[in-house]
Amino acid sequence: MDILVFLIFLGFVFVFVTLIGHGIWLALAWFFRNLFGLSEPPQIESLNLVRCSNCSALLHRQAEGCTVCGWRKPSEARAELWKEIGATHRHLQSLHRQGRITEQSFRELMRALELERERLGASAAGYATQHAPPPPQPARPPTVTPPPASVTTPTPTTSVPPEPIPPQTPMTPPVVTGVSRTDEPRPSTQIPVSETVFEKDAVKTHVWAEEIGRTGERTRYEPPRPKFEPVAPRKPRKPLSEVLAAFMEQSNIRWGEIVGGLLIIGCSTALVISLWTEISRIPVLKFFIFTSVTALLFGVGLYTEHRWKLPTTSRGILTIATLLVPLNFLAIAAVSRGNIPPGWAIIASELIAPALFLCLVYFAGRIITSAWPHLLVFGVLGSSVGQLIIWHFAHAGMPPQRLLVLGLFPLICFVATTAWMLRRVAHTEEIDEGLANTIFITLGASTFAALLPLGLLSYKSGQTANTLMHLAPLLTLGGGPILASGLLLWQRIKGRELVASKTAGTSIALIGVALALSGIFLSFPNPASVVLAASFAFVIFTGIAHVFKEPRVHLPAAFSFALAFIVTILAATGEVEWQSTRHTSLMRELLTIKSGQAMAFVFALFIAASEVLRKQRQEAAARYYLMAAWGVGAVCLMIASVYRLEGIGDPHYIAPIYAVLTAGAFWSAWRSRHEAFGWIGSGILLMTLVQTFGGWLSIRFPWQAALLAHASLAAIASIACWRKGEVMRRVFAEPLNKSALIASGVAVLSMFFSYRWQPTGIYAQRLFWLSAIWLILLWLNRSQLLFIAMQVALTCAVLLTVKLGLQGYEWYAYVPRAWLHPWSLQIQGSVLVMLGLAWIALRIFVRSKVSKTVESEAGSDANRDAVSDEPEESRLVSAAWGYLNSSKLSFDQIVTWAVLCGFVLLGIYGALHGIKLELTIRGGAASVWNLARFPHEHAYGTGAWILLALLLVSMLASFWERRRVAYLMGALLALSTVVPLLAARWETEFATASAWRWLAAIFLMLVSLPLWGRDKIFGQLKTYGLPELNQGTDSIALMLRVMLLILTLVPLLALTIFPVLKALEYMPVHGSSAGFFYQIGTVISYSVPLLFAALALVGHALRERVAGYAFVAGLLLNLAVTVAQLMTVAGVG
Structure with a gap:
């Protein structure tokens, strides 16, 4: 009874899910029809059926005639004549409603049209009963009856030329002038004007015409203004009995068959319910009951298709019966449960049922999937047989390998069926509605048949959670065909009227992606399952991306490969076990530095894959692999940055990881031509230098040194890239130049805040380094402020160098405020003046170069040619002179x-x-004041005279170079x-x-x-x-x-x-x-x-x-x- 309750519950769930899904489908169809303004397609179009134009019976579109009324399909020429007759009929009705023709003329013309229609071989029974006049006498020839004397109407055998219509005034409202129309015959109300085949497309029009009175006097006639006729009341609905009788009469259904079938089914059901206790003691009877009910459904579906000609009903019944086949195999498996060895009845049921259902599903497939009934048989029966295998060989506590093998058989049947179906459809350029429905039915039935064995396997194993974890790779494998089917429908359905089917295909594709990815998530935390599921996902997504030319699928494929590779590395290095069910082990290890190192390798691999795809002219795929590379690289960068703070040195090899990311960033910038990657590469390069200087080289103040090194490399690289063209300037030169400026500025702040602890020698070296960086940056940044900053850095570096040298003397070393010693001040002043003399000499040299350049440009053509091979030197000299010859004080x-x-x-x-x-006043004492307690006598010693000489030379040289009187005055001040x-x-x-x-x-x-x-x-x-x-x-x-x-x-x-x-x-x-x-x-x-x-x-x-x-x-x-x-x-x- 347990299996019966389970099957009943499963049936209720299936019915509920079917109803809810069908309701959602109808809601989506209604929404898209209203959104795109589409009319609801008739049901018969999806079945490729049409109605007979004579008796309205359903028949196939390719049928030559109607089997009910005997109507035969006309030729194309005759069909065109029927269309013309229909158009004439509608036009005559329009003229009749407007009163343009008399009642008698209208009857005669309609009779003539009816005779012509009969001559063409069409039945006029329906038309004659509504529009034709009473049948003419047998002795009367079929000619048109002359009109009454009061109305002048040309007969069909007389041709009267139309009278010209006098011109009308456009602004005059339509009126009737001339004789009165009280004696004019009006259209009779006894002739019903109903909607016929000819009236469906009639359009009311208003034209100008002439009316001929009984007196023969021509009068100008203008049509009356349109009148709004009252809407006829809605006809009452027909009772259900009448509708049902009409339907059964039209479909040729006999009450005896319906009543007899219902009695048989009802009595059998009642008998089974009343005797279920006795039946449950005999398992074979259960098998025969379930099999008989399903076979009966197949029979009803086949009967309604072939006998009653109800395609929609039969397809629904057959589809339900097909979906019940896997449930019958589940019942068969339940019959054979227990420790009792299987007898001949059970063995016979397991052999007979597949053969029976094979035939039934095949015959049903010829109706619901007429394109490939054998595929439906293989997909449904193959997966269903897997249930019997699972029932006999699965047990609680079995190893994971056995679980995979047992679950693989029904999945192979599903994958093979879907692959074969897709191969058949792949040659179709455009999928119509019929083929789309066939794909939906095949895919749905095969999917349902494949899911039941997996559920049974989970039930038999005894541990549902662990079983799902081990079977998760199979879910990923099963998601591939579903994704492929959805993409095929999405790409090959092109008609606007099939937008609902295209939307369904898109939904199926998304379900396939979700199923493939959910298999990866369900496989956690078992490393073996994760690797297998991620590998399946990578193969599936990559294959679909290449087959369907859908590069976006490369993104999940790349991430799946990354996960499989990283977990494989962790398992191979012993960080995790291959078979592990601990919930925190794998997730914790995925965030360790080992996985970060593996991610760096995956990053480089994805960059290489992107380059290979780009060379193969697959730009879109290369772009998605580049995105995947940076997705992995971002996680790798975060992990490495966290572990960088641990330990002394670089025990985790963070610097090589940063180096790989830096190279990848600059490569990406070169390939993608996007300056953002240049900024990213510059930033990671700084982190690489910091880790290298601090972890590998053990340099003091590594951040400071790394900033200066980064600024140096960026400055040199920016100059090199600036000479390579506009693209290299935008992608590399500009980001590197700006990053060099930023890094040098941050280095200045770092040195400012660390001057208390930083040795003088290191401070002086890095100031020299900084001035050299700013000197290089002057090549791209023509800024006087940057030049002044370079001079300031150089001056400070010189002063610190002097201080470092003085620290070797006893009178300076370890003395507080030793820099205020007169000797120290004189030495530092002398060095600064000599530095100023160096700048003066440089100005004089550059001035001479500029003068030579100007003279050469003003010379002859020969002289121009002589210097034209040094344009770079000329530009360099001009730029240097612009900095040195500032109008303001340097x-x-x-x-x-x-x-x-x-x-x-x-x-x-x-x-x-x-x-x-x-x-001092005589008798008083003068106080002695020494600066910083250093003897003032040193202030007028030898050092003072040396400084005086240097100042005189500097002022006179500046006067010679600058030609300003201020320097002569400065020389006089120094001399004083x-x-x-x-x-x-x-x-x-x-x-x-x-x-x-x-x-x-x-x-x-x-x-x-x-x-x-x-x-x-x-x-x-x-x-x-x-x-x-x-x-x-x-x-x-x-x-x-x-x-x-x-x-x-x-x-x-x-x-x-x-x-x-x-x-x-x-x-x-x-x-x-x-x-x-x-x-x-x-x-x-x-x-x-x-x-x-x-x-x-x-x-x-x-x-x-x-x-x-x-x-x-x-x-x-x-x-x-x-x-x-x-x-x-x-x-x-």
């Missing part, structure tokens, strides 16, 4: 001016302590530091201020000499190549003179007036204590420098012929006398 010049200002302050700092000692540097040496004699006064006055007189003889000096310099100046010599001399007077007179007056004022306050300063200035006395020491300054101003007054200088000289003489007097009085007092 960075190296700013550095030189900064060093000059610092040097002047350092010189004043060296002499300041001596000035404080001399100008001689005064404090020399004066500081009198610190021990407390005479620094006195020395400064005398040296300032002497410096004023000595420097005034060149200003007085400037014409001779500039003339002599021009002979040595002095370029033309932007200003005249007089204006230059004026600016230098003003600056000279400020640099000398200001300190001279300040150092003179301050001690005089203190002396007047009776607070005399300490003054010099020994030496020359002590011996000459206070009066001479203070007054003589003023006299020297006055003499210098007199000289300027005479040279420049400016009275102001003489006036100032007089003031100085007056001041000198006053100071001498005051100091004498103060000394006396």
Whole structure:
């Protein structure tokens, strides 16, 4: 009874699923018909049937005649005549409704048409009963009856030429003029105007005509305005008994057959139900009952097809009966269950049933799948026999290999059937509705027959979940034919009226894909099942992609191969076992670094496959393999990035994985011509360098070094790609150039935040490296800001190099704030000035190159040809000159001016302590102030004189190269530091201020000499190549003179007036204590420098012929006398 309950439940489920599926199908068909505006196709069209034009009986489209009424199919010429008669009939009816012809004329013309139709051999019974007048007398010849005297109507034998219609006014509304129409005969209402074969396509028209009255007077007639006739009430529906009687009469069905068959079936069913307890004791009776019921359904279907001529009903019954065949085999298997050895009855039932159902399914297949009934037999019976094999050989606890072998037999039958069917249909260019229905029936019956054995096998094994896991590869294998069938229907169905069938084909294809992929998911977590299912999926998808020219299927095929390969590698390396049912083992291992390494190999393999497909001109397939490669590559990149943080060095070989991904990215960019891959390759290249420097080379601060290395490689590669054409520029040069700029900027930030911990040597090296990178990038990025950044990096690198060198000296090493030591400042300043001199030399060199280029371009054609073979050098020189010859102040010049200002302050700092000692109030003590506690005496040592010489050379060279007076003024400022540097040496004699006064006055007189003889000096310099100046010599001399007077007179007056004022306050300063200035006395020491300054101003007054200088000289003489007097009085007092 258990199997009976199971079968009854299965039947209910099948009926429920069928009803729900049919409802969904009808809903989709209704939706697509409304969406595309299609009419519902008649049912007989799907069966290739038509109706008889005489008796409306169903007959095949290729039939020569009707077997019910004896009607014969006409020839093409006669069919055309019938169409013309029908058109004439509809036109006459239209004229009759409009009142254009009389009732008598209409009857005569219709009679003539009927006679002509009878002459052509068609039956007019239906037509004559509705439209023809009463049959004429036998003695009366078949001629047209003359019209009444009141109406002039031409007879069929008389030809009356039509009268011309007078012209009408278009805007005049239609009216009737002339005689009254009260005596005109109107159409009789006794003649029924029903819808006949001729009336189905009638169209009401309105035309202009003439009406002839009884008096013979012609009147102009215009048709009346259209009137809306009331709609006739709907006819009441016929009772069901009348409809059923008409249907049975039309189909030639006898009540006796129906009643007898129902009585037999009903009585047999009742008998079986009442005796089921006794029947269940005899298993063979169950077999005969199930077999008899299914065979009865086959018989009913065949009878309704051949006897009652009900194709739709018979096809439905036969389809249901065919689907019941696998269930009968399931019942047969249930009959033979138990430990009792099979007897002769069971063996006979297992041998007779296949033979019986083979015949029945074959005869049913000739009706429902007439194109290939043998395929239906093989698909249904082959898979159904597999149930018997499974029932006898399957048991609980059997090994997985046996499960696969038992489940493979019905699946082979299904695959073979579907493949054979597809091979038959493959030669058809376009699939019509009949062939599509045949494919649907064959595919559905074969699929149902193949699924039942798998369900039975799962039931017999005892563990459904494990069985499904081991049988999952078979599901994937079974999804291939379903996918192929759906794609074939989707591609070969082209008619718009078959849009529902095409949609069904698309759904079948999607079901096939889902089934194939679900087999992979169900196979988890058993590695052997996963590898087998993924391999089947790869083969299926790849084959379908090539056969159906559908490149999109390559994408799931590639992912299936990747999964199979990765799991195989994990199992081969011992990471997982081949047979494992642990739910977390395989999923966890798929996210380990071992799988990441396998993914890197799969990535490279997919890139190679894409290249091979591209060479075979399969661009679409190559594109999908490239997409699959990057899908795998993205996962591989994430796994490698997570494991990069583990361990010291590179134990997991992350760097080679990154290298493979980098190469693949640049290859993809070259092939796809898409700059996004260039950006991706640049980013992964940076990660490769980071892992290489940190894990393999153990370089300190690996991120910093990797950023600089990445910027270097990207800059060089961008320049190389820029010269290869527009495509290479867009794909490689632009992304690499921008990534190099970004990487160098990030490297600057990294060095800024790590300067506290980074050694000076490494810092200096990487700054040199950074400046070289920016210098290379200047080739593509013509930016003055980038050039300045390069100069800044180079300057900082030079300073750090100097610092690194100074760290080898005892006075610098391990001393806090050692960079503030005067020697350190002098050395760093000297190096910076020398760097500025290098930039000046470079400008002079580039200027000469530019001058030669300009001269060669302005020369003869021969000269042009001589330099035309160096266009790259010319462009390089032009670009360099654009950077170096900036109209604004360049960075190296700013550095030189900064060093000059610092040097002047350092010189004043060296002499300041001596000035404080001399100008301190007698009896007081001067405080000593040293910068960062370093002796100030080093500020005016040898290093200061070296720096002074370099500054003078730099300023004069800049003046020579730039031709600006500012540099001469800078040279004068640098030269003026001689005064404090020399004066500081009198610190021990407390005479620094006195020395400064005398040296300032002497410096004023000595420097005034060149200003007085400037014409001779500039003339002599021009002979040595002095370029033309932007200003005249007089204006230059004026600016230098003003600056000279400020640099000398200001300190001279300040150092003179301050001690005089203190002396007047009776607070005399300490003054010099020994030496020359002590011996000459206070009066001479203070007054003589003023006299020297006055003499210098007199000289300027005479040279420049400016009275102001003489006036100032007089003031100085007056001041000198006053100071001498005051100091004498103060000394006396």
